[in-house]
Amino acid sequence: MAVARIVVNIANAPSYDVRIGGNLVEKLGGYLREVNQSDTALVITDENVGPLYLAAAKASLVDAGYRTLDITVPAGEGSKSVAVSSEIWTAMADLKLGRDVLVVALGGGVVGDLAGFVAATYMRGVAFAQVPTTLLAMVDSSVGGKTGINLEQGKNLVGSFKQPIQVCASASVLATLPEREWACGCAEIAKSAVIDSDEFFFWLTDAAEALAARDEGVVAEAIARSVVFKANVVAEDETESRGVRECLNYGHTLGHAIEALAGFGAFSHGAAVAEGMRFAARLGAACVGTPTDLIFAQDELLDALGLPSLDWSAKPEELLAAMKGDKKVRGGHLRFVLPREVGLWEVVEVDDETVLEHLGAWVRSKETQIVQ
Numbered sequence: 431m432a433v434a435r436i437v438v439n440i441a442n443a444p445s446y447d448v449r450i451g452g453n454l455v456e457k458l459g460g461y462l463r464e465v466n467q468s469d470t471a472l473v474i475t476d477e478n479v480g481p482l483y484l485a486a487a488k489a490s491l492v493d494a495g496y497r498t499l500d501i502t503v504p505a506g507e508g509s510k511s512v513a514v515s516s517e518i519w520t521a522m523a524d525l526k527l528g529r530d531v532l533v534v535a536l537g538g539g540v541v542g543d544l545a546g547f548v549a550a551t552y553m554r555g556v557a558f559a560q561v562p563t564t565l566l567a568m569v570d571s572s573v574g575g576k577t578g579i580n581l582e583q584g585k586n587l588v589g590s591f592k593q594p595i596q597v598c599a600s601a602s603v604l605a606t607l608p609e610r611e612w613a614c615g616c617a618e619i620a621k622s623a624v625i626d627s628d629e630f631f632f633w634l635t636d637a638a639e640a641l642a643a644r645d646e647g648v649v650a651e652a653i654a655r656s657v658v659f660k661a662n663v664v665a666e667d668e669t670e671s672r673g674v675r676e677c678l679n680y681g682h683t684l685g686h687a688i689e690a691l692a693g694f695g696a697f698s699h700g701a702a703v704a705e706g707m708r709f710a711a712r713l714g715a716a717c718v719g720t721p722t723d724l725i726f727a728q729d730e731l732l733d734a735l736g737l738p739s740l741d742w743s744a745k746p747e748e749l750l751a752a753m754k755g756d757k758k759v760r761g762g763h764l765r766f767v768l769p770r771e772v773g774l775w776e777v778v779e780v781d782d783e784t785v786l787e788h789l790g791a792w793v794r795s796k797e798t799q800i801v802q
């Protein structure tokens with residue numbers, strides 16, 4: 431697979447490369463040396479990824495002259511916590527690591543968000559690089575600099591914007607990714623396509639079967655398209671303060687509430703986001719005239735990508751309360767990213783009564799097993 435190189439340009443921060451290709455873990459050290467002169471690289475990984483790819487990553491870093499250290503955290507959403515962050519900060523201080531350490535996140539979105547947060551906060555900030563190993567991390571979380579951890583009260587409630595110095599996405603590592611995690615990444619690709627354009631959406635609709643079957647060429651193109659889309663959004667609005675980056679939160683208002691209410695890790699982030707997209711499109715029909723065609727085309731796309739509607743529901747009032755912790759809330763009012771059509775979205779304040787009414791319909795559709 432040829433190596434694609436996409437540059438993320440952000441005002442007031444150094445630009446950085448996202449490299450996408452095959453067997454890139456073996457080239458990691460050389461790539462990082464192009465932009466970083468640290469003596470020590472601290473690789474943070476999880477207990478599933480470590481046994482598979484840590485040795486190759488460290489060997490490459492050593493070849494490039496780094497002294498390497500590593501920390502392995504438990505796999506899963508539970509590691510995005512104050513407790514695990516604190517363990518890493520403490521270990522770093524015990525190791526006498528200074529401001530010149532390079533933190534390397536080797537893993538999925540959990541490791542990326544956690545390691546990025548630790549890098550953003552240890553000694554008020556040290557350099558970090560992303561080596562995403564899940565499809566989701568390659569298409570979304572490794573790019574754009576959102577880092578953070580969860581609180582019991584909700585997702586990503588503590589964190590920082592901290593851009594990596596480089597992203598090295600080696601598609602070869604996806605060979606070992608379990609099916610559930612594949613679909614999870616597909617959800618964020620579908621999100622990007624709905625928000626981006628007809629062109630991306632129709633391409634993905636045509637390619638959905640091949641993507642679900644992990645066709646190499648289609649996977650590479652899906653990653654590249656998603657990264658280009660995200661890089662452009664982040665370049666316009668790094669800190670989600672200019673009304674642009676919020677679009678990346680399509681499906682996340684309900685999605686994050688589901689993750690929190692069901693218990694972190696019960697559903698993958700992608701599965702919850704896919705459910706949130708189905709809900710948001712239906713809410714959109716009432717609030718911004720989202721066409722029925724879009725609702726059903728999106729349903730079919732998500733089905734084809736292995737993301738069926740969730741067999742789970744909760745009380746509308748509980749979901750509403752959980753959604754009130756969303757970062758898009760202003761003055762206590764919920765705001766949703768809603769699609770007017772594919773490629774045309776709006777952030778809309780929706781009153782609690784309307785949200786409850788639609789949550790009620792969503793819950794009833796689960797209870798009666800009616801697929802809309």
Ligand SMILES: NC(=O)c1ccc[n+]([C@@H]2O[C@H](COP(=O)([O-])OP(=O)(O)OC[C@H]3O[C@@H](n4cnc5c(N)ncnc54)[C@H](O)[C@@H]3O)[C@@H](O)[C@H]2O)c1
Pocket residue numbers: 476477478479482505506507510537538539540541543563564565566567570571572573574575576577585603604605606607608611614615618698699700
């Ligand atoms: N920062 C952002 O912009 C952003 C964007 C999207 C999602 N996220 C966050 O990302 C997280 C989800 O990330 P995820 O879906 O990558 O989950 P994850 O990091 O939990 O990884 C999923 C599972 O796959 C395993 N795994 C990872 N790579 C593997 C490989 N190559 N082979 C075998 N197993 C492998 C992991 O150990 C884990 O068990 C959520 O916390 C979500 O909030 C952040």
Ligand SMILES: O=C(O)C(=O)C[C@@H](O)[C@H](O)[C@H](O)COP(=O)(O)O
Pocket residue numbers: 570574576585586618675678679682757
């Ligand atoms: O990069 C972004 O911006 C996103 O919103 C991407 C999302 O897919 C991702 O799940 C992100 O972590 C959500 O952020 P949050 O600010 O809603 O916690």
Ligand SMILES: [Zn+2]
Pocket residue numbers: 570618682699703
């Ligand atoms: Zn997401």
